[in-house]
Amino acid sequence: MHIGKMFLLLGVIFIIIGVLWTFIGKLPGDFIFKKGNTTVYFPIMTSIVVSIVLTIIFYVIGRFR
Secondary structure, three states: OOHHHHHHHHHHHHHHHHHHHHHHOOOOOOEEEEEOOEEEEEOHHHHHHHHHHHHHHHHHHHHHO
């Protein structure tokens, strides 16, 4: 696979992720604690999903190298 095609594929994947993230916003499993002027955000589920997606992307890229 040529590097140009790989970058196009990654770009399309990131666009899809960005669109989904815009519409979904916060995933179930992400915790937000608000008290007064302080907000603490723990994106546990988002971190897991991003990790899985990146693992799949790097696995596919590694198979073509």
